[in-house]
Amino acid sequence: MDKKQIQSASKFIVVGGISTIINYGVFYILLRYFKVNYLVASISGYITGLIVGFGLNNFWTFNTKQVKLKIVISYVLVYLFSLGLSSFCLWLLVNKLGFNAFAMNIICIGISTVSNFLCLSYFTYKK
Numbered sequence: 684m685d686k687k688q689i690q691s692a693s694k695f696i697v698v699g700g701i702s703t704i705i706n707y708g709v710f711y712i713l714l715r716y717f718k719v720n721y722l723v724a725s726i727s728g729y730i731t732g733l734i735v736g737f738g739l740n741n742f743w744t745f746n747t748k749q750v751k752l753k754i755v756i757s758y759v760l761v762y763l764f765s766l767g768l769s770s771f772c773l774w775l776l777v778n779k780l781g782f783n784a785f786a787m788n789i790i791c792i793g794i795s796t797v798s799n800f801l802c803l804s805y806f807t808y809k810k
Contacts, residue, residue, distance in 0.1 A: 692800065694744040698736055699796050706732030710788055721784040725773055725791075726766065733762045736799075745808040757807040761799060769795040 684692070710728035713719040719727070737758055741747045747754060769791040776787040 688804075691744055691804070695740065695800050695803075698739040698744055699800075701739065702732035702736035703792050703796070705735050706792060707788065711785070714784070721777065721788075722770060722774065725770065725784075725788055729762075729766050729769065729795075733759075733766075740803065745803070747808065754807060758803070761802040761807055764802065765795040765798045768798055 706728040708728070709731045710724045713724035713727055714721055737755075741750065741754065741758075772794055773784070773787055773791045776782045776790070777784045
């Protein structure tokens, strides 16, 4: 990785941290206090984090000065792929292997973070 890629990855990690806190916060509140199904809570948190992450990644991480429809569509497709991957992993870990949804959602968020950075770097914001 060159200096620019390291800088982008560092910014992506910061944005990811912010988005993850928001994602997990929404998940936790919906599951714990509103007794929403864990998959619905996870998807809701994910979508909230996606919206925050898009704004921060678009303008800060990848230095895109304007919002283009092509970027929005690509970004959403990357995150939908990642959402599917994350939801499947969560379902597998909770329903099939019997792990705790609170703990396993953190692992699944980590998996989707790596997937998101790679896909955004090589498809959405490729230069």
